[in-house]
Amino acid sequence: MSTEQNSDIEFELVDVEIPLYDPAPESDDPGRALVRKAYRVGPAAPGEAVVTIGGAEHDILDIGVNGVAIFAAFRQGLIEDDVLFGVLVRLGDASFQADARVAHVTPYKSGGCRAGLEFTGLSPAERKIVAEYNGRMREKLFGKK
Numbered sequence: 001m002s003t004e005q006n007s008d009i010e011f012e013l014v015d016v017e018i019p020l021y022d023p024a025p026e027s028d029d030p031g032r033a034l035v036r037k038a039y040r041v042g043p044a045a046p047g048e049a050v051v052t053i054g055g056a057e058h059d060i061l062d063i064g065v066n067g068v069a070i071f072a073a074f075r076q077g078l079i080e081d082d083v084l085f086g087v088l089v090r091l092g093d094a095s096f097q098a099d100a101r102v103a104h105v106t107p108y109k110s111g112g113c114r115a116g117l118e119f120t121g122l123s124p125a126e127r128k129i130v131a132e133y134n135g136r137m138r139e140k141l142f143g144k145k
Contacts, residue, residue: 040064041137052088091133
């Protein structure tokens with residue numbers, strides 16, 4: 001620790017140790033690859049996967065097992081940490097209603113915003129719809145496992 005002076009402001013320099021986050025699980029095998037158990041994929045075509053909030057339809061930009069990212073023309077009604085009740089989710093031919101928490105809202109310079117919605121309280125049947133759709137879109141991108 002040392003004391004320094006810059007113009008008429010005096011301050012102390014302090015050594016601080018910042019722990020680093022290591023997302024990889026501990027393993028005896030240093031060559032072990034990190035395998036994702038969840039992933040996000042985009043819909044096959046615009047308008048194929050949409051979310052309806054308060055009567056306004058929003059295209060899904062990408063979808064994962066826990067939620068979706070949508071494009072909204074304006075931010076109105078999308079406030080981080082708010083819960084939206086009875087959101088209609090349409091994925092191809094399947095649809096369901098769910099509650100969703102607004103996880104984040106990122107405005108675009110060109111207008112509109114990207115909003116992340118996290119599903120809350122999905123039933124096993126609704127989870128299956130999301131997982132099957134996600135799997136079909138993943139297969140279109142990467143082929144069958």
